[in-house]
Amino acid sequence: GRVEFRDVHFSYDPNRKILKGISFEVPAGKTVAIVGPSGAGKSTISRLLFRFYDVQGGQVLIDGQDIRDVTQESLRGAIGMVPQDTVLFNDTIAYNIRYGRIGASEEDMRKAAELAQIGPFIERLPDGYKSMVGERGLKLSGGEKQRVAIARTILKAPPILMLDEATSALDSHTEQEIQAALDLVSRGRTTIVIAHRLSTVITADEIIVLQDGQIAERGTHAELMRKHGLYASMWDRQREATEAEERLRLAREGDELGVIVRRRTSEVN
Numbered sequence: 001g002r003v004e005f006r007d008v009h010f011s012y013d014p015n016r017k018i019l020k021g022i023s024f025e026v027p028a029g030k031t032v033a034i035v036g037p038s039g040a041g042k043s044t045i046s047r048l049l050f051r052f053y054d055v056q057g058g059q060v061l062i063d064g065q066d067i068r069d070v071t072q073e074s075l076r077g078a079i080g081m082v083p084q085d086t087v088l089f090n091d092t093i094a095y096n097i098r099y100g101r102i103g104a105s106e107e108d109m110r111k112a113a114e115l116a117q118i119g120p121f122i123e124r125l126p127d128g129y130k131s132m133v134g135e136r137g138l139k140l141s142g143g144e145k146q147r148v149a150i151a152r153t154i155l156k157a158p159p160i161l162m163l164d165e166a167t168s169a170l171d172s173h174t175e176q177e178i179q180a181a182l183d184l185v186s187r188g189r190t191t192i193v194i195a196h197r198l199s200t201v202i203t204a205d206e207i208i209v210l211q212d213g214q215i216a217e218r219g220t221h222a223e224l225m226r227k228h229g230l231y232a233s234m235w236d237r238q239r240e241a242t243e244a245e246e247r248l249r250l251a252r253e254g255d256e257l258g259v260i261v262r263r264r265t266s267e268v269n
């Protein structure tokens with residue numbers, strides 16, 4: 001499960017280069033995180049690994065073999081993809097999870113849902129695992145859909161994982177649940193995680209900072225923080241946002257407390 005991008009060049013449209021010579025390696029069982037501004041080309045990297053598109057220069061290799069030399073089926077069988085926006089089938093939630101391994105037992109399917117932190121949610125639905133989802137059924141939130149995709153991937157148990165974190169803001173509780181699910185599924189697997197939350201990347205073996213289709217910085221979290229470059233400034237900005245959120249929450253709680261205190265005081269009087 002070793003993944004290598006070797007001097008990869010790619011554009012969707014010949015007039016606009018998206019990836020301009022990307023090289024990195026993910027040793028088997030290790031985790032590489034890709035971060036960078038919106039539009040930098042992060043999701044494009046995941047699409048090339050899954051061969052939705054072919055590179056125009058350079059190579060993508062798995063265990064030293066060019067992915068153009070293996071069948072689509074064996075390539076996609078080896079990779080578990082949790083995309084930014086999971087599309088669900090207009091079918092039951094059980095079918096949507098089982099899609100990871102058609103023919104998986106009911107027990108395995110439920111176990112995967114539990115591990116992905118979506119089990120209790122499904123069990124509370126009136127029709128449970130038989131609930132219809134998708135356009136003509138239950139509408140799941142972004143976080144719920146992503147957990148269904150994680151359950152699917154747990155069931156598939158592929159040697160390589162490609163996770164593209166949702167861009168949408170998740171509440172911190174859901175975020176922690178998803179984080180726990182992702183940690184579980186990535187243990188011992190070659191993992192590439194495209195991260196929008198810097199909290200995800202701290203433990204990565206290597207972090208790649210992509211900017212405008214090129215690798216601007218690379219290293220561990222500690223190394224990149226010492227550089228005071230793009231990564232460090234992204235981190236500072238995110239910390240400021242988190243702190244502002246926290247202040248807002250505390251202020252709101254303070255207000256609520258004030259109301260309770262006033263009410264109690266008037267009760268006493």
Ligand SMILES: Nc1ncnc2c1ncn2[C@@H]1O[C@H](COP(=O)(O)OP(=O)(O)OP(=O)(O)O)[C@@H](O)[C@H]1O
Pocket residue numbers: 012013018036037038039040041042043044045084167
């Ligand atoms: N199918 C497509 N056809 C043409 N251009 C595309 C296509 N998909 C993406 N692009 C362009 O390629 C660039 C890189 O897109 P990509 O999805 O890789 O960005 P990203 O780094 O994942 O951004 P984000 O953080 O917002 O998800 C963007 O400018 C986008 O407009």
Ligand SMILES: [Mg+2]
Pocket residue numbers: 042043044084164
């Ligand atoms: Mg993206």
